[in-house]
Amino acid sequence: MFQSTRLLLMSQSSTTMNVLRTSTIPFTRNIILPTLLKQRSSLLYSVKNNNNNLINSKRFLHQSFVSSSPSHQGEVPPPAQAPVLRPRSKFRTAGKFIWKTTLYSILATIGYFSYQLYREIHPKTQLPQSKTFENGSPRKNLVILGTGWGSVSLLQELDTTLYNVIIVSPRNYFLFTPLLPSTPVGTVNVKSIVEPIRSIIRRTKGSVVYYEAWATDIDPQNKQITVKSVFPGEQEDIKTIDYDYLVLSIGATSTTFNIPGVSENAIFMKEISDSEKVRSKIMKTIEKASFLPRDDPERRKLLNFLVVGGGPTGVEFAAELQDFIKQDLKKIMPEISQDIKVSLIEGLPNILNMFDKKLIDYTEKFLINEDVDLKLNTMVKKVNPDSIIAKCKGEEIELPYGVLVWSTGIKPQQLTLDTMKKLDEQTERRGLLIDDKLRLLGAQDSIFGIGDCTFHPGFVPTAQVAHQEGQYLAKTFQKLYEIDQLKWEQEQPNADINSIKTNIDKIESSIVDFKYAHMGSLAYIGGDKAIMDLNIAGAQYRLSGGNFVFWFWRSVYLSMCVSLRNRVLVTADWVRTFVFGRDSSV
Numbered sequence: 001m002f003q004s005t006r007l008l009l010m011s012q013s014s015t016t017m018n019v020l021r022t023s024t025i026p027f028t029r030n031i032i033l034p035t036l037l038k039q040r041s042s043l044l045y046s047v048k049n050n051n052n053n054l055i056n057s058k059r060f061l062h063q064s065f066v067s068s069s070p071s072h073q074g075e076v077p078p079p080a081q082a083p084v085l086r087p088r089s090k091f092r093t094a095g096k097f098i099w100k101t102t103l104y105s106i107l108a109t110i111g112y113f114s115y116q117l118y119r120e121i122h123p124k125t126q127l128p129q130s131k132t133f134e135n136g137s138p139r140k141n142l143v144i145l146g147t148g149w150g151s152v153s154l155l156q157e158l159d160t161t162l163y164n165v166i167i168v169s170p171r172n173y174f175l176f177t178p179l180l181p182s183t184p185v186g187t188v189n190v191k192s193i194v195e196p197i198r199s200i201i202r203r204t205k206g207s208v209v210y211y212e213a214w215a216t217d218i219d220p221q222n223k224q225i226t227v228k229s230v231f232p233g234e235q236e237d238i239k240t241i242d243y244d245y246l247v248l249s250i251g252a253t254s255t256t257f258n259i260p261g262v263s264e265n266a267i268f269m270k271e272i273s274d275s276e277k278v279r280s281k282i283m284k285t286i287e288k289a290s291f292l293p294r295d296d297p298e299r300r301k302l303l304n305f306l307v308v309g310g311g312p313t314g315v316e317f318a319a320e321l322q323d324f325i326k327q328d329l330k331k332i333m334p335e336i337s338q339d340i341k342v343s344l345i346e347g348l349p350n351i352l353n354m355f356d357k358k359l360i361d362y363t364e365k366f367l368i369n370e371d372v373d374l375k376l377n378t379m380v381k382k383v384n385p386d387s388i389i390a391k392c393k394g395e396e397i398e399l400p401y402g403v404l405v406w407s408t409g410i411k412p413q414q415l416t417l418d419t420m421k422k423l424d425e426q427t428e429r430r431g432l433l434i435d436d437k438l439r440l441l442g443a444q445d446s447i448f449g450i451g452d453c454t455f456h457p458g459f460v461p462t463a464q465v466a467h468q469e470g471q472y473l474a475k476t477f478q479k480l481y482e483i484d485q486l487k488w489e490q491e492q493p494n495a496d497i498n499s500i501k502t503n504i505d506k507i508e509s510s511i512v513d514f515k516y517a518h519m520g521s522l523a524y525i526g527g528d529k530a531i532m533d534l535n536i537a538g539a540q541y542r543l544s545g546g547n548f549v550f551w552f553w554r555s556v557y558l559s560m561c562v563s564l565r566n567r568v569l570v571t572a573d574w575v576r577t578f579v580f581g582r583d584s585s586v
Ligand SMILES: Cc1cc2nc3c(=O)[nH]c(=O)nc-3n(C[C@H](O)[C@H](O)[C@H](O)COP(=O)(O)OP(=O)(O)OC[C@H]3O[C@@H](n4cnc5c(N)ncnc54)[C@H](O)[C@@H]3O)c2cc1C
Pocket: 145, 146, 147, 148, 149, 150, 151, 168, 169, 170, 171, 177, 178, 179, 180, 181, 213, 214, 215, 216, 249, 250, 251, 252, 269, 270, 313, 413, 415, 450, 451, 452, 453, 461, 462, 463, 464, 465, 466
């Protein structure tokens, strides 16, 4: 111990150490010297670590060995050289920076998602509904019809403690429609793109009442709606609800243009039930066809899959269908997959008419390359149980089919049509007319309309519009609450009527018109390819194909999901499809 530790001291103060070493006092030799040696050793160690410089340990060990050998005992070795400090390597510093940044980013992401998850699973206690506020002013009834894009966006932004909020909708969940075309073939599961409305309303500040019912009538004069439960017979199935404010966000329904046979024979692509029907039909038709000999004309007919309507819904569904056939069915049923023909039928000269011409051309070429039979200028006129009759370049053609999916756009719901009839100002057949503050013409004091059930020049029926309108209305309701409070104060004894009126005017004038900010459009076109037509700060970005666009499309859709649960489930579905392929069972 003494011999080896002695060496450690030599490099710095050999004289001092020698004095200690040769001391005849046992305390000095056995206690003080080893303590000093220990400190010195740890000093050397920290110098080495802090500066990233390696001490020449070989030389050090050699000296240690030499001086501890009997022949060298008693000699005073020369002082060791100070450790050589080499300059820091740039690569090492950069590597360390990247590693630290990555680590902190991962930790921050985990922290963020854990917090989000915690908030989703453990919502805060909600303020109960009441007839009046603490100051005695009445708390108004805000009734919202629908649980789609418009209503849910409104609900998520609204301070629900300011009103008694009641939601009425026959659908007890929110449906993330942009991924609906991915569900029939199983790229994404239907349950991954729905969020229960009960979970959504449980996360709001004030409690919200939900009725699983259809609104069947609106009485704008008496500010009352009639609703019919979706469970007739099991309970009192019709009731009336009074409202102070009513928001109509009941969407639209699939249109058939009154073409004979469509409702009876085609399947739409609008709701979860449609997706399930399409899936069942596809899988059963494939199994039926595989039962027949290859040259049987019935087999050929069954394996004709027709998609009518070359809008984004039709294109995205045809793309997903072709993906399923080319990527998955090909492996498990190669003969069937070879014989299936997917045709996309469009009445106009082009598909995807809301996109830029370059993107349209790219998509059309891409789909043809992917073996989708693109039939442009082909207007369907009649649908039979196993064929369609269409007009193509002046000629009538008949196309047999095994599966027929219909996606030719939307038309107003029955309730929308009935409400139009009640208000003289409602003169447009395509939807409820609203003003720039989203108030229903003819009932501006109490009814608002958002989303697909409305018509306003410049607003297309998309999730993007409905979402922004919902956000806008949430702000409007905040201001309406403030105005209502002031109006109530005005009626109280000794109220300063003039100053309150000035405040009311100020708030009223701060309710600005709704301005739609179009962010652009995205569409999936199959084979891990997408197109994007983005509008960022006035600049247009049009891109097609390529990994970037595909992953951008996926990231945008993920970010648009209404809950973390949806995001996780959709991501897991994409990973599952990539690893195991799509499931072909019904
Ligand atoms: C397959 C598909 C894909 C799409 N992809 C995109 C996309 O990628 N990007 C995009 O911007 N848009 C997309 N859209 C369009 C988008 O889904 C609609 O524009 C959007 O859903 C409109 O929102 P909304 O709130 O008006 O209606 P919806 O979301 O349709 O909601 C209507 C709600 O009202 C309820 N309701 C109906 N009748 C009544 C009644 N009588 N009483 C009470 N409640 C009622 C319904 O049950 C539903 O809950 C897609 C549409 C489809 C069909």
